Amino acid sequence: MPVKDWLPAAARAKAVDRKLKAGEPLFHLGDKTSGLYEVVSGRVRMTRVDRTGHETVLYESGAGETFAEASLFSPAYHCDAIASTDAVVRVYPKSAVLDAFAKDPKAVQAFTATLAHQVMGLRTRLEQRNIRSARERLRHYLALNVGADGRTVTLRGTVKDLAAELGLTHEALYRTLAALERAGAIRRSKGKIVLRRGQGRSI
Amino acid sequence: MPVKDWLPAAARAKAVDRKLKAGEPLFHLGDKTSGLYEVVSGRVRMTRVDRTGHETVLYESGAGETFAEASLFSPAYHCDAIASTDAVVRVYPKSAVLDAFAKDPKAVQAFTATLAHQVMGLRTRLEQRNIRSARERLRHYLALNVGADGRTVTLRGTVKDLAAELGLTHEALYRTLAALERAGAIRRSKGKIVLRRGQGRSI
DNA sequence: CGAGTGATTGACTTAGATCAATGACCGTGG
DNA sequence: CCACGGTCATTGATCTAAGTCAATCACTCG
Numbered sequence: 001m002p003v004k005d006w007l008p009a010a011a012r013a014k015a016v017d018r019k020l021k022a023g024e025p026l027f028h029l030g031d032k033t034s035g036l037y038e039v040v041s042g043r044v045r046m047t048r049v050d051r052t053g054h055e056t057v058l059y060e061s062g063a064g065e066t067f068a069e070a071s072l073f074s075p076a077y078h079c080d081a082i083a084s085t086d087a088v089v090r091v092y093p094k095s096a097v098l099d100a101f102a103k104d105p106k107a108v109q110a111f112t113a114t115l116a117h118q119v120m121g122l123r124t125r126l127e128q129r130n131i132r133s134a135r136e137r138l139r140h141y142l143a144l145n146v147g148a149d150g151r152t153v154t155l156r157g158t159v160k161d162l163a164a165e166l167g168l169t170h171e172a173l174y175r176t177l178a179a180l181e182r183a184g185a186i187r188r189s190k191g192k193i194v195l196r197r198g199q200g201r202s203i
Numbered sequence: 204m205p206v207k208d209w210l211p212a213a214a215r216a217k218a219v220d221r222k223l224k225a226g227e228p229l230f231h232l233g234d235k236t237s238g239l240y241e242v243v244s245g246r247v248r249m250t251r252v253d254r255t256g257h258e259t260v261l262y263e264s265g266a267g268e269t270f271a272e273a274s275l276f277s278p279a280y281h282c283d284a285i286a287s288t289d290a291v292v293r294v295y296p297k298s299a300v301l302d303a304f305a306k307d308p309k310a311v312q313a314f315t316a317t318l319a320h321q322v323m324g325l326r327t328r329l330e331q332r333n334i335r336s337a338r339e340r341l342r343h344y345l346a347l348n349v350g351a352d353g354r355t356v357t358l359r360g361t362v363k364d365l366a367a368e369l370g371l372t373h374e375a376l377y378r379t380l381a382a383l384e385r386a387g388a389i390r391r392s393k394g395k396i397v398l399r400r401g402q403g404r405s406i
Numbered sequence: 407c408g409a410g411t412g413a414t415t416g417a418c419t420t421a422g423a424t425c426a427a428t429g430a431c432c433g434t435g436g
Numbered sequence: 437c438c439a440c441g442g443t444c445a446t447t448g449a450t451c452t453a454a455g456t457c458a459a460t461c462a463c464t465c466g
Contacts, residue, residue: 048346048347050346050349050353054346056343056346056347057330057343058323058326058327058330058347059326059327059329059330060330069319069322069323070316070319070320070322070323072316072319073312073315073316073319074316102308105305108311108312108315109276109311111315112276112311112314112315112318113273113275113276113277115315115318115319115321115322116272116273116275116276116318117273118318118322119272119273119318119321119322119325120261120272120273122322122325122326122329123261123262123325124261124262125329126262126325126328126329126332127260127261127262127263129329129332129370130370132421132422132454132455133421133422134421134422140259140260143251143253143257143259144251144259144261146253146254150253150254151254158443158444158445159444159445159446160443160444160445167332167333168422168423169422169423169424170444170445170446171422171423171424171446171447172421172422172423174445174446174447175422175446175447178446178447335422335423335453335454336453336454337453337454361411361412361413362412362413363411363412363413371454371455372454372455372456373412373413373414374414374415374454374455374456375453375454375455377413377414377415378414378415378454381414381415
């Protein structure tokens with residue numbers, strides 16, 4: 001996902017940062033596409049407004065995420081983007097990106113590979129959401145995120161962040177963690193969860 | 204998503220169909236990648252097995268879907284694939300696809316655009332799953348799937364299929380539909396849902 | 407004509423959302 | 437240097453929407 005991984009430095013040099021206040025629009029449906037975006041800080045929400053005037057959220061990107069990748073291949077944006085908090089976004093002009101692709105086949109390939117991985121990851125997260133039980137959902141996550149030792153999961157953020165990623169309330173997650181720890185299935189320490197013997201079936 | 208849309212006929216001609224019995228493996232983690240797959244019929248499940256021997260489902264693809272796109276850029280599969288029902292899959296050999304990409308820049312671009320759209324769609328579905336209420340979840344879906352007239356949603360399958368897509372039990376969905384119809388927010392007819400005046404706020 | 411599946415609705419149960427409160431930390435501005 | 441406001445971590449009590457179990461009816465397909 002990090003732009004660094006696939007976009008040549010020459011193209012990255014053309015990026016422009018833009019500061020947005022909460023509620024400030026970045027682009028609207030139908031606007032000519034200017035490029036793809038990366039959220040540097042804050043959050044940006046992509047929405048679509050239906051005929052009755054109601055707004056429906058397509059998704060909300062947080063720091064580090066990119067969005068509007070599809071706009072590279074489309075002349076106009078297909079939705080609105082609005083900062084939901086004060087935010088800084090980085091625009092990679094379409095021309096710079098497409099030029100890089102034309103000149104450097106490696107770049108397209110890397111970008112495409114990145115997207116393919118994203119698709120994979122998103123499908124996995126969607127599958128996770130099909131699991132109703134908080135405990136099993138958490139186990140699914142843990143099973144797929146153990147480190148090289150096969151038993152340590154390093155949290156990428158706060159427990160609240162994890163709750164959001166899992167689609168649970170933070171309270172539910174705290175309780176589930178507490179229950180698993182009480183049952184001896186996991187052990188917790190600062191920013192880490194260590195799996196232990198016999199955590200039983202997955203799925 | 205349909206392969207037809209981005210892969211030139213020449214490459215498509217190299218595809219090979221393979222029949223699988225329920226439970227039959229298609230490939231295993233670490234196998235050399237042979238190409239990307241399309242599910243012709245049945246379902247195929249991608250799983251990963253953790254050190255404790257438990258299997259975790261990454262995702263399950265149904266008829267019409269493609270999977271293992273990322274394998275085009277990787278020498279070995281990163282998970283197992285097993286038919287969860289009797290199934291027919293179509294393999295597009297890696298070499299055929301990559302050749303097509305090399306010879307026809309349009310093809311890479313089309314593929315990349317397809318992936319970008321998939322990412323968009325998946326993010327939207329994930330956002331949808333963040334909505335807890337069955338009613339609002341349904342509304343979110345309806346709002347994003349109205350036809351050109353702005354009020355008709357054509358179901359792509361049975362109501363049960365829709366329930367699965369929404370991540371609800373079919374019973375819950377039936378009840379929600381019934382409630383919305385009773386409230387006059389929608390009207391149903393064979394394979395269609397028509398929105399009516401004043402369905403209130405989204406999100 | 408059964409068997410299998412979708413559509414639908416009822417009754418009941420429960421897991422997780424909600425509301426609330428507390429303590430630990432952290433940065434910061436006076 | 438410390439008090440204060442804000443956020444995270446955690447746990448309790450309560451409530452309800454959605455899951456689960458179950459039954460019925462309408463179809464469709466050999």
